[in-house]
Amino acid sequence: MLLRDLSLEIEKLQGPAALPPHADKMKEILIKTKNQVNRSGPRVDVTFVPGSTANTLAKVRLVGYTEHVNKLRDVLRDFLQNQVPAEDVLNLPHPDLVDCFDQVFELLHLTQTKATLKASHSPRPCVVVSGPLCLVQETHEALKSALAGLTSGTLVLDGPGALRYFQGDGKVSKELVESSCQVLIRQASGKKTAPQLQVSLPLRTSPTAC
Known part of the structure; x- marks a missing residue:
């Protein structure tokens, strides 16, 4: 009966959770909770296993x-999910989206999130998602699903007046x-003196009819 009532849980720590100041805050919270539980007698104990380098925790x-x-365990996992910063990388399906990600993100109509999004060219066209782990995971999945619904095409407009038109009167129409x-319609990169205009269109799979 005694063995059936006892249990052992081991939580491995990684990244910022294993380092100060997050490791120190985690220890403070767990020790406080343990002391509250043990007021009427020994009920639970917590041990912090040091890592291989100074001031780090392994588990x-x-x-x-x-x-x-x-x-x-629930207190610990809540802390790891909501108070420890995390970072994840989502590769972009179309490399040209890096330079216009902010505009594309507005088209996706995703629920506002407290996670931070930053488009980057390195090591490959991607979006770096950072924030509390739970928000990073949630945002990563939502963004991945939304980006999967985008497509991109290129329309080549021949003629020496095409570029001049879209820089002038055609800008309003665009x-x-x-x-x-x-x-989102963007002029493709290239020489401004080229006698043609390339327009890239990242858009939803089912855009509004026009």
Whole structure:
């Protein structure tokens, strides 16, 4: 019966969770919770296993009555999910989206998130998602799904007047098409003196009819 009521939980620590100041804050919270649980007598114990380098932690070991071990485990995992910063990288399906990611993100109509998004060319076209682990995971999945619904095409407009038109009177028309059709039209990189204009259109799989 005694063995059935006892349990052992080991949580491995990685990244910022294993380093000060997050490791110190985690220890403070767990020790405080343990002391509250043990007011009426020994119920649970927590051990912080040091890492291979100074001031680092490798894991947290919880041992005691199952009910109280589970309580400390939940406190620990809540801390790791909501208070420890994390970072993840999402590769972009179209390399040219890096330079216009902010505009594309507005077209995706994703729920606002407290996670930080930063487009980067290195090591490959991607978006770096950073913030609390739970938000990073949630944002990564939502963004991955939304980007999968995008497509990109290139329209080549021949003629020496095409570039001049879109830099002048055609600019207003282009902006109206972008707004009504929920697309993004960008001039492709190249020499401004080229006698043609390339327009890239990242857009939704089912854009608004126009």
